[in-house]
Amino acid sequence: MISRILAADLPAHVGDRVRLAGWLHRRRELKSVSFLVIRDRSALAQIVLRRPVHLAEETVVEVTGTVAANPQAPGGAELVDPVIDVLSEPVQPPPFDLYRPVVSGALPTILDHAPVALRHPRLRAPFEIAAAGVAGFRAALDGLGFVETSTPKIVGSATESGANVFGIDYFGRPAFLAQSPQFFKQTLVGVFERVYEVGPVFRAEPHDTARHLAQYTSLDAELGFIHDHRDVMAVLTRALAGMHAAVAERAVNAVALLGIDVPKVPEEIPAIDFTEAQDLLARHTGEDPRGEPDLAPAHERRLGEWALREHGSEFLFVTGYPMVKRPFYTHPDPARPAYSRSFDLLFRGLELVTGGQRLHRHADYLAALAERGEDPRAYQGYLAAFAHGMPPHGGFAIGLERWTSRVTGAANVRQTTLFPRDLHRLTP
Amino acid sequence: MISRILAADLPAHVGDRVRLAGWLHRRRELKSVSFLVIRDRSALAQIVLRRPVHLAEETVVEVTGTVAANPQAPGGAELVDPVIDVLSEPVQPPPFDLYRPVVSGALPTILDHAPVALRHPRLRAPFEIAAAGVAGFRAALDGLGFVETSTPKIVGSATESGANVFGIDYFGRPAFLAQSPQFFKQTLVGVFERVYEVGPVFRAEPHDTARHLAQYTSLDAELGFIHDHRDVMAVLTRALAGMHAAVAERAVNAVALLGIDVPKVPEEIPAIDFTEAQDLLARHTGEDPRGEPDLAPAHERRLGEWALREHGSEFLFVTGYPMVKRPFYTHPDPARPAYSRSFDLLFRGLELVTGGQRLHRHADYLAALAERGEDPRAYQGYLAAFAHGMPPHGGFAIGLERWTSRVTGAANVRQTTLFPRDLHRLTP
Known part of the structure; x- marks a missing residue:
């Protein structure tokens, strides 16, 4: 048997007898000729027949035929004199x-029918971009001496934020799904110095929004022997640059199909201090956000516009958030202890990444937990790392589906999640 | 400030003033000289002082000094005239x-103290090998046109095997932790043709063995448009070859430290049919396993020895297992329907991988479920893919921790899991 070629390679085989395999994407019957369009993972290919065929769309077929040049066919070549073998038939x-070209269904219908809806080239494309992005993230960090890790998703106490955790029956004992690998990745800085993990995290998110999911993929990194949070920002910049470069290189077809612009990440992403950002907003908007402990989404959008206008950058770091809005392990700014050595990265006016320097001294952890009225015994495994000597360190986490949404322009993060899980959705 | 170099790079800087950073690994005081050994992520480095120092092991330090050649020092160079800055001190x-060189603690003690125990170079090394292996797996499959995916770990019904699932409270509804991405990866063959996923899977394993964990990392792959299970075996061979090649390339230090031999994967791994394997065992052992539906661990060991002796291979495929011991989605061998188009891969006499061809026709699924007395409504999302036309396909799953155990010679899979979860262990 002739070995299979992909539809995208058809133009290189003009004059040859070849075999294609894929799904019957479309069928058109004219008076004296029928056209079949076959979809495989690479592209669409046109088949020309001199007789009608009675096959339903999504029939899985193998087609052996001769490649003929035709400027009007997709890719500039088509298959003539075909012999069609049916591999399997749809039942509905x-x-x-x-x-x-564009799917007519509403998002809930699309999600309910994900197993077949995702076959649509435009609905599939974001996931090719996500896969390329993850590959770029890993390549960048591998090049910086990071070690990839896999940490537990089942934990014994719901410590990091308390709320919004899923409970599990763990051999008759209560346990929880991990909301992040935060404690593990910090602990592993003591082992490998530089670690990353790409894995699922779980939030029992009670709000039904376009941005939140019960499970998403977190790209986590953590590194030791830093001077302050700016060393973390430099590594994040390299990781993001790797992601965007990999999309441009590995997801060419998906980018072209969606007609999107994947911005290059600047060598140095502009940064603005939190209080300066508030001053700027006070000067340029009707409101005065000074004194607020966080930025509202509308403020983040304004700052994104400002960064694009002033710095030509779709990315903006906001640094030095107030300690009061950051988790207990956040390192304060020694010069102004009410503010932290932390940052958010805004991409197109939306928070994409959170990160910063963490505490590293055992006594500082005990003090931070005491100040929040927390029992250190609930943090025993985590505190062990600090009891045995930890370097100054910090890290960040990127939500993969959120990044893919921003890059592809998807309005809802469910469009960049293969089978989303949320308050209402547990299938398919 | 002089920028930091890694301990492994010391010999390239003889005569220079450099800065190291790491943990105080060991301290030795002689009459007129003190030696400190610093451990960083790359290696150990010796520091020579003319006065005693009072620092505890695991103190985190920066050391600026002059590099001097010394054939007796690790790496052939050491740091003299040092200035030591303490970054943080251990409290115990x-x-x-x-x-x-070898850890004196028993495994439970080591696991209880994982945050610090993993810092031991020999205990850390298996995870560097695991990271290299995963990178090699991905590189091999990326090169074959596979797309990386992330699928739900929370599922609505405990369908794949029924037993040993963890239950979750999902916003007040019962849900379960996924035992594998099996149904999702098959569904996604309809979208991407070739997919893989590296992610956690969960088994509420009630037995306390050296081989089973409640969570492990599964390297899953699935591909469409195959002829039969042998196409899957060919891709698995490529994936494994990628893993072993990546270990040899990326984990040189870890391999040397453990003194292990990482076998090259042969171009073609020898294969034996299940019934032939039973005949062979009957001829060469006192027992007669013919008629049994599966191979006992002792039989797998004997077959591993046979493959090494007869074929010089540490790997052996056993193909054509009886249908009765395989899951309902397994494709039968049309020539002998009581046997399947499935395989196990033995590595050093132990099952490492299971895989095979799956059913692909909707009617075949309905028949297989009916035969097992299962309600097809519990499989609605899964069956949707087959209702819309699916190609012949198959795949496999490799347990990462089990593979790392085999490669490193670890007796217990907990030695190749960062923070293992089992019947008794939920921390650290």
Whole structure:
């Protein structure tokens, strides 16, 4: 048997007898000729027949035929004199036409029918971009001496933020799904100095928004022997640059299909201090946010516009958030202890990444927990790392689906999640 | 300030003034000289002082000094005339000496103290090998046109095997932790044709063995448009070859430290049919396993020895297991329907990978479920993929921690898991 070629490679085989395999994407019957469009993982290919065929869309076929040049066919070549073998037949039609350029269904319908809806080239494309982004993230950090790790998703106490955790029955004992690998990645700085993890995190998010999911993929990194949070920002910049470069290189078809612009990450991302950002907002908007402990989404949008206008950058670091809005392990700024050595990264006016320097001295952890009225015994495994000597360190976490949404322009993070889980959705 | 160099780079800087940073690994006071050994992520480095120092092991330090050649020092160079800055101090000593070549503690003690025990170079090394292996797995499959995916770990029904699932309270509804991405990866063959996922899987394993964990990392792959299970075996061979090549390339120090032999994966791994394997065992052992539906661990060991002796291979495929011991989605061998198009891969006489061809026709799924007395409504999302046309496909899953155990010679899979979870262990 002739070995299979992909639809995208058809133009290189003009004159050859070849075999394609894929799904019947579309069928058009004219008076004396029929056209079949076959979809495989690479592209679409047109098949020309001199007789009608009675196959439903999504039939899985193998087609052996001769490649002929045709400027009007997708890719500039088509298959003529075909022999068609049916590998399997659908038992029902798709809930909407997969061959139309844009899907007609509403988002809930699309999500309910994800197993077939995701076959639509435009709905599939964001996931090719996500895969490329993750590969770029890893390549950048591998090049900086990081070690990839896998840490437990089942934990014994709901310590990091308390609220919004999923409870598990763990052999008759209560346990919880990890909200982040935060404690583990810090602990592992004591082992490997530089670690990253790409894995699921879980939030029992009670709000039904376009930005929140019960499970998402977190790209976590943590590194030791830093001077302050700016060393973390430099590594994040390299990681993001790797992600965007990998998309440009590895997801060419998906980027072209969606017609999106994937911005290059600047060598140095502009940064503004939290209090300066508030001053700027007070000067340029009707409101005065000074004194507030955090930025509202509208303020983040304004800052994003400012960064684009003033610095030509779609990215902006906001540094030095008030300690009061940051988790207990956050390192304060020694010069102004009410503010932290932390940052958010805004991408197109939306928070994409949170990070910063962490405390590293055992006594500082005991003091920070005491100040929040927390029992250190609930943090025993975590505190052990600090009891045995830890370097100054920090890190960050990127939400993969949120990044993909921003890059692709998706309005809802569910469009960049293969089978989203939320307050209402537990299937498919 | 002079920028930091790594201990491994010391020999390239003889005569220079440099800065090291790391943990005080060991301290030795002689009459007129003190030696400090500093451990960083790359290696150990010796520091020579003309006066005693009073620092505890695991103190985190920066040391600026002049590099001097000394054939007796680790790496052939040491630091003299040092200035030592303490970055942080431990508040208690490690539970066992980290500087001894072999850890003296028993496994439970080591696991209880994982945050500090993992700093021991020999205990850390398996995870550097695991990280290299995963990188090699991805590189091999990326090169074959696979797309990396992230799928839900929270599922609505405990369908794949029924037993040994962890229950979750999902916003007041019962849900379960996914035992594998099996259904999702098959569904996604309909979208991407070739997919893989590296992620956690969960088994409420009630047995306390050296091989089973409540959470482990599964390297899952699935591919469409195959002829039969042998196409899957060919891809698995490539993936494993990528893993072993990446260890040899990226984990040189860890391999040397453990003194292990990482076998090259042969171009073609020898394969034996299940019934032939039973015949072979009957001829060469006192027992007669013919008629049994599976191989006992002792039989797998014997077959591993046979493959090494007859084929010079540490790997052996056993193909064509009886259908009765395989999951409902397994594709039968059309020529002998009581046997399957499935395989196990033995590595050093132990099962490392399970895989095979799956059913792909909707009607075949309905028949397989009916035969097992299962309600197809519990499989609605999964069956949707087959209702819309699926190609012949198959795949496999490798347990990362089990693979790392085999490669490193670890007796217990907990030695190759960062923070293992089992029947008794939920911390650290």
